Amino acid sequence: MNTVNKKLEYFENQLDPQRPEQSAMPCKVLGYGEITTVLDLGEKDRAFKRMPMFINEEEITNYKHIFHLYNEILTEKIGVKVAQSDLITLASSKYNNLVIYIAQEKFPSHAIGNKCLQRITKESTPEFIRLLLEQIYKVYKFNEENKGHLELGLDAQISNWAIILPGHSEEVSSFADASVFYIDTSSPLIRKNDEELCNAELFLRSAPSFLVWILRKFFLKDVLNRYYNVRLIMIDLIANVFKEQRTDLISTIISEVNHFCLEKNIFTEDQQINFSEVKSYYREDALIWRLYLMFRRVDRFLHRLSFRRYPYILPAHIKR
Numbered sequence: 001m002n003t004v005n006k007k008l009e010y011f012e013n014q015l016d017p018q019r020p021e022q023s024a025m026p027c028k029v030l031g032y033g034e035i036t037t038v039l040d041l042g043e044k045d046r047a048f049k050r051m052p053m054f055i056n057e058e059e060i061t062n063y064k065h066i067f068h069l070y071n072e073i074l075t076e077k078i079g080v081k082v083a084q085s086d087l088i089t090l091a092s093s094k095y096n097n098l099v100i101y102i103a104q105e106k107f108p109s110h111a112i113g114n115k116c117l118q119r120i121t122k123e124s125t126p127e128f129i130r131l132l133l134e135q136i137y138k139v140y141k142f143n144e145e146n147k148g149h150l151e152l153g154l155d156a157q158i159s160n161w162a163i164i165l166p167g168h169s170e171e172v173s174s175f176a177d178a179s180v181f182y183i184d185t186s187s188p189l190i191r192k193n194d195e196e197l198c199n200a201e202l203f204l205r206s207a208p209s210f211l212v213w214i215l216r217k218f219f220l221k222d223v224l225n226r227y228y229n230v231r232l233i234m235i236d237l238i239a240n241v242f243k244e245q246r247t248d249l250i251s252t253i254i255s256e257v258n259h260f261c262l263e264k265n266i267f268t269e270d271q272q273i274n275f276s277e278v279k280s281y282y283r284e285d286a287l288i289w290r291l292y293l294m295f296r297r298v299d300r301f302l303h304r305l306s307f308r309r310y311p312y313i314l315p316a317h318i319k320r
Helices: 003-014 057-078 113-119 125-145 200-204 212-218 220-226 230-243 247-263 275-305
Strands: 028-032 037-040 046-054 085-092 097-105 150-152 161-164 179-182 190-192
Touching (some): 003 085, 057 097, 113 161, 125 179, 125 230, 125 247, 212 220, 230 247, 247 275
Antiparallel strands (some): 046 097, 085 097, 150 190
């Protein structure tokens, strides 16, 4: 076992998910997802995504296969750059399950899309957002050409992209010659002959046990479909701007998205996105995730009452 693997094994087995920064081996939480947590463990060139929801080796093997296939299709067939990643599997003695850590290429914090968004001006916004739209279009075009046979889902929210400027500059007044990387391939959504290749149950593994059947029956399919519908991908991208507290840029971004989608024949005039639609989508989405996080905290409390360890790291608060 190499040094990084040993470090991860030690970290996992002493981790306090409720207070990760105060564990015996401290860490810094860089970001929270619905099923992953992004951690800084002091490695200069790598961040680590923790995924503690696997039960057996068969699940691990299937996930690894789909993960690598998803990354391969994105890069080699579609032309979207992705963050370089290695998958490290650990057996957790604390939780009696298997954990995957995605050791991922670490980008400067200022290069992450939501950090760029915080600093850009209205004048540079169209150029910034078009960088992301060009990447989404590549996936859309691939899906249209392979419809019903092989399609990729994409979670295109702004924080899932890294924008590297020449010389790793922090300047955001111009995005000329910028390189764009997709940095969240941990949910490898691939449909082959209209069937999801990745085990969709994995996405429910972190959900509160008392909600799983409801989510499976009424929400799972709709949530997954969202990432294959290019118009909803665009709306979700714009709604993220509300989350990042840059409402002053919403109208400019909507205008650029509509212009781009008409130019590329993604949708027609009567399908253009409007402000009220995005705001309504954002409010509903924010409410759903606030309630979901509340139920996850309840589930964590119930685990403690029944003397069971809760393996997931939950955010204290997400500003929306």
